[in-house]
Amino acid sequence: MKTTLNGILALFLALVVQVSFAQEKTISGTVSDQNNVPLGGVNILIQGTTNGTQSDFDGNYTITASVGETLVFTYIGLKEATAVVGSSNVINVQMQEDAQALEEVVVSALGVTREKKALGYSQQTVKGENLVQTKEVDLNTALSGKVAGVQMVGAPSSTFDQGLLRLRGETGVLYVVDGVKVYSQSDINTDNIGNISVLKGAAATALFGVDARNGVVLITSKTASAGQGSISIDHTTSMTSVSLLPKYQNEYGGGYYQEWDTFEFNPATDPAEWAAFDGQKTPYYAADESWGPRLDGTLVRHWDSWIEGSDTFGELRPWSANPDNIKDFYQDAITNNTSLNWSKGGDDYKVSASVRNINTELVLPNTFRNQIDINLNASFDFNDNVNMYTSVNYQTRVTENEPAQGYGSSLGSNFNQWWQRQLDMNRLEAGYNQNGSYYSWNIRSPRNARPLYWDAPHFGVDNNNTNQRKDVLFGNFGLNYKLSDNFKVNLEARRRNNNYFSNSRTAFGGLEVPDYTESRSRYEQNELFGFANYNDRFLGDALDIDVKVGFQLQANKSVATSASAVGGLSVPDFYSVATSVDRPSYSTTFTNSTVNSAFSSLSVGYESTLYLDASYRLDWGSTANVNDNRLETFGVSGVFIFNKFLDINAISFAKLRAGVAQAPIFPNPYQTTSIYNVGNPYGGNASFSVPNTQSNPNLLGGTRNETELGLEMKFLKNRLGLDLTYFQREDSELPVAIPVPGSSGFTGLSINSGQTSSNGIELAISGTPVETKDITWDLAVNFGTLEKKVDFIYEGIDKNILQTLSWYSLQLQEVVGEEWGTFVGRKRRVDSNGNFVLNSDGSHVFDTNQNLGNVLPDFTGGFSSTFRYKNFFLFTGLDFQKGGLFMSTTNMFTNYSGLHEDTVGNNDLGNPLRDDPSVGGGVHVVGVDENGGTVDTYVEAQTYFGGLFGAHDAYIYDATYVKLRQVRLGYTLPTSLLAKTPFKKVDLSVIGNNLLLLYSDVPGLDPSEIEGSGSLTSPYRAVEGGQLPPARTIGLNVKINF
Structure with a gap:
């Protein structure tokens, strides 16, 4: 009986499976909008499951489903569409606009999403996919030209130096990644950015407190989509080469005068065989200028012909030009950038993870960086009321031989300040290390081949090594609890750790005294953050009120140590502070500070026409006077949406906004308290010194008052958009160092006295002049004055x-x-x-x-163009500056x-x-x-x-310039070619960065990238001190979605 029952069950299951498989089939079709334009990227799910797919660029899709199952089609800004699988294998779907969904949602203060129309301050969003069109690693460079009023003040692109982000004329912009403050953009993985919200004015940033008065770059990381899973691999191999050099002359060689010197044999001191050299022409080897004889092919004794035992000893060679000798020193550098991304979303969870590895060479030989980024984002819904989330970001970065910049012993100085135009770079490389000694072109005389002033360029890059390692870990862990439909609370813990180690050495055998230095630093920031949020609608849903009240506790701790040899090193080729000839120099610096904060905000909306926002924040900072350490930041803004009153078909949207705010700032650590600097021991006793500037217990960092007016409009069914902003600000009570009598023991005293006033205009225009079935062309222009x-x-x-x-x-x-x-x-x-x-x-x-x-520049801005034709894609980005x-x-x-x-x-x-x-x-x-x-x-x-x-x-x-900064030409493989592969989508692209200086009056230099060694580090780089040349990057990119 049992056997019979098992047999019946087995037969029944087999029939069920057979029927199920008999009803499964492959469905294909096309998804289009209300104008029959194909829609790529539409999510298609089988209802009640996580099985799904996406439409390709042409709107085509393929999915396996069973008869009777329902396909759900979703796309941002369009109404959800459904279709039941029947007898047909083809299901075409036309999706319709959703007026409610079309309201643009952006990330605002505290990372809260809001409708952009309700914001009473200037804000611009940059999508992550548009940010890294050309696989830029540096966030500031990637943002260049994409936001009105924001300018990237570049560092030389042939180095690892970071550019400065200047927003409304100020640097010190605050970066916030998923709620965590990040103070260096290089710590941020650009490939993991979902979108960026740039908050510009003080009214926009008031809830962030004193750190944010110069603006906030609010970054939301990529997250998984509900009901979907994906895996992608993204790889770029690129080559970087020098793009611009000064215009060198090639008519005269090294020397201080145009006459030749001649070698005079001295039988008393010179080897007998040197008698054959008597009367031979010699240049002025040690001259570090090129005012010497004409490069006419005269046979002379070059520097390496005096190195005994070398293949070139005694050689006469023509005195000839080497036009490319500087260019020949630099190499074509290769960068490999690979990232792996995985995401999975279900009904109650979303998890995404990414790993990126970048190996970067610079055009300067023997310079290299390896960077690894690991990112994890997860969100879990325990039930309808409780949500837990976390974000973890780790980066390790190892840099070998980061090049020096500016006037001094950097190669930019050597080649452009102390050089001889006839020098052959290949001979310099081959001949600088011979017979156990180091040589260079600037020998002192035929009888003394030791260099004068400078070592050979290859000696420095091969032997004077530096090594740096930086480890960064930051993230958060938070909980959202929904007490009711209208009331919820959030609690979040945040942490950021930076660890840095470096060592540098000056090698034996060169002109400089051998040396060794190492340094370590650690920075730690811990935050506890929370807020309660109440939201409700009244008057028949005409009135919308949102209230937030919260707190933030922040503790900062840093320690930095350094140790340096003094007087040289006692053990050849052993680089350690322990081998210092004299007593080594040591230093240790500790800094601790806290900021405790409370904040609140009120947002009121009426009939989707009038909006009012008010925000208020109190900060208590440890760096201020203990008896008066409270700062108040507030902002108020309002919005009037008036397009409904115009009754003009061409105007799709019209909005006026206005805001006022006040943003103070704390003084720097220890400006209000007397401190002592520890010096080297004297007579066996510890020594201390005081700073030159006397501390002021009542010192403040200054106060900013700002007013902002704005107009936002959209035309022709949102095909054309305009965002115009005028701002005016006054910075008062700024710290000023005033002289004090020398009898006080100080040279100056910082007091609050200074005042500056600023104003500017920002304009952002975006449009889609062409939109057909096969062609889409989007344009954007950004412009700002100050x-x-x-x-x-x-x-x-x-x-x-x-x-x-x-x-x-x-x-x-x-x-x-x-x-x-x-x-x-x-x-x-x-x-x-x-x-x-x-x-x-x-x-x-x-x-x-x-x-x-x-x-100061007169204005700055940028332009971008995105052109799509079927499966082809062309992106172009440029930026510009007038004046300065x-x-x-x-x-x-x-x-x-x-x-x-x-x-x-x-x-x-x-x-x-x-x-x-x-x-x-x-x-x-x-x-x-x-x-x-x-x-x-x-x-x-x-x-x-x-x-x-x-x-x-x-x-x-x-400093006026126009620069073609980014170009990407891409092609998406047709889905028909991928039908029998595991790939869902394959994109192939040629990319270019820093491509061409279209306009500049500056000879031999790129005014868009100036190193800051000889000038202010912020907010303007006023002097180029002798920098390395700009570089152009061209690469190939492939992205595969599984």
């Missing part, structure tokens, strides 16, 4: 030196009544008619302490040292500039003397260009 004036410094003080920059005391100043950031320095004198005032010998007369212009000034040390030195092409050629007489004026050469100068008499003469070229050294006005340039 005026910033100095209103007051201190009674009796009308100017303040922001920084003394370089070379004959060029300064950046703030002067009362003028624009902030004035260059003050040496200027060639001119008379009322614009004629140069000259001395009788033709040299310039200089005036000092002259206003040379302003560092900077000084170039590179161009000053290339002229002074005779390296630049401006120092050669013929004068107006048709004779070589470098010929003596007595034979028709020289630079023709015309002007007047101090009495108004005419001066018309020719000046020897070396004297003329040497006389311009330190002439600030001659080397201060207009």
Whole structure:
């Protein structure tokens, strides 16, 4: 009986399975919108299951389902559509607009999503997919040109240096990733960004407190989609090469004069076989300029011909140009960027994870970085009322030999300031390390081959090594509890850890004393955050009220230690502080601070027409006076949506907004409290010193008052959009260092006194001029202006030196009544008619302490174009700046040292500039003397260009530029080719970054990327101090979805 029953059950199950399989079939079709335009990316799920797919770029889809099952089609901004599987294998679906879903939702303060129409302040969103079109690793560079009023002040693209993000003229923008404050954009994985919300004004950022007064870049990480799972692999291989170099001359070689030296054999000291060298021509090897003999092929003894035992010893070679010698030093660098992404979503959970590995070379040889990012986001619904979520982000970054920048021993300085144009880079590389010694082109004499001034360039990159490692871990863990349909609470713990280690060495065998330094630092930030939220509708749903009340507790702790050898190292080729010749130098720095905060906000909406927002925050900071350490930040904004009152079909949406806010800031740590600096022991006793500036227990960081007005409009059924903003701000009670009597033991005292005022206009225009079945073309333009004036410094003080920059005391100043950031320095004198005032010998007369212009640009902006034709895709992004000034040390030195092409050629007489004026050469100068008499003469070229050294006005340039920054040309493989593969989608692309400087008046430099070693680190880089060249990147990208 039991056997019979089992047999019956088995037969029944077999029949069920047979019937089920008999009813399963492959369904295909096309999804389109109400205008019959195919829709790609539509989610298609079998109702009640997690089985699903997506439509491709042409709207086509394929799914396996059974007869009677329901297919659910969903797409943002469109109504959900359903279709029941019947006898047909083809189901085409046309989706309709959902007026309610079309309301744009953005991320606002505290990471809360809101309808954009309700925001009373300036905000712009950048989708993650648009951010990394060209696989940019640096977040600031990726944002360049994409947000109005935001500019990326670039660092040289041939380095690992970070660019500065400047928002409404200020740096110090706060980055927030899933609620966690991140103070370095390099710690953020750009591939894991779902979208970015840029909050610009103080009214927008008030709830973030004092850290956010310069703006917030609010980042939401990628998350899984409900009911879907996906796996993708994204790989890019790219090559980077130098894109721009100064225009070098190739007519004259190294030396201080054009005559040849000759070798004179000395039988008393020279080897006998050197007698054959007597009378041979020799250049001035040790000269670090190129004012030497003409490069005419004369046979001479080059530097390496004096290295005994070498293959080149005794060799005579032509004195010839090497036009590409600088370019030949740099390499074509390869970067491999691979990321693996996985996500899975169900009815009550969402989990996503990603791993990214980047191996980056720089164009400078022997420079490398490996970076690994690991990201995890998860959300779990325990029931309808309780949700738990977490986000964990880890990055480890190892950098070898990060290049130095600026004036000094950096290679940018060497090649553009102290160099000889005839040098052969391949011979330098092959010959610098021979016979157990190091050599270079600048030997002291034929009898002393030790270099003078500088080691060979390859010695530095091969031997003077630096190593850095940075580990970053940040994330959160939170709980949402829904007490009722209208009331919920949130509690979240956040943590961020940064650990940094570096060591650097100066190698044995070079000109510099061997050295070794190592440093470690650790930064830790812990936060506890929570808020309660009540939301309800009244008056028949006409009135919407939302109230939030919350708190934030933040504790910061940092410790930094360093140890350095002093006097050299005692053990050859053993690099350790323990081998220091003299007592090593040690330092340790601790910093601890806390900020405790309470905040509240009220949002009121009426009839989806009028909105009012008010926010208030109190911060108690440990860095302020203990008796007065409370700061208040508040903002109020309002919105009026008026398109419904216009009755104009062409206007789809119209909104006016206005806001006011006040945002104070705490002083820096220990500005209000006296501290002691620990020095080296003296006489066996510990020594201490006090800072030069006296602490002020009542010091504040300043207060900002800001007003903002805005107009947002959309036209032609949202095909064209406009967002216009005007802002005005006043920064008052700014810290100012005033002089105090020396008898006090200090040189200055910081008090609250300064005041500046700013205003600007921001304009964002977006549109879709073409939208058909096969073609879509989207355009976006962003534009921003800024005026910033100095209103007051201190009674009796009308100017303040922001920084003394370089070379004959060029300064950046703030002067009362003028624009902030004035260059003050040496200027060639001119008379009322614009004629140069000259001395009788033709040299310039200089005036000092002259206003040379302003560092602030007139306006900045960007443009982007996204063009799609069937499966093809083309993205183009450029950015621009009009106005603003900077000084170039590179161009000053290339002229002074005779390296630049401006120092050669013929004068107006048709004779070589470098010929003596007595034979028709020289630079023709015309002007007047101090009495108004005419001066018309020719000046020897070396004297003329040497006389311009330190002439600030001659080397201060207009920083206007237009730059083609990003291009991506892509193709999506047709789904028909992938039918028998495990791939859902395959994208192939050619990408380019930093491609072309379309316009600039600056010779040999890219004004969009200036290193900051010789100037202010923020918010403007006023002096280029001798930097490495810009670089262009071109690569291939493939992305595969499974």
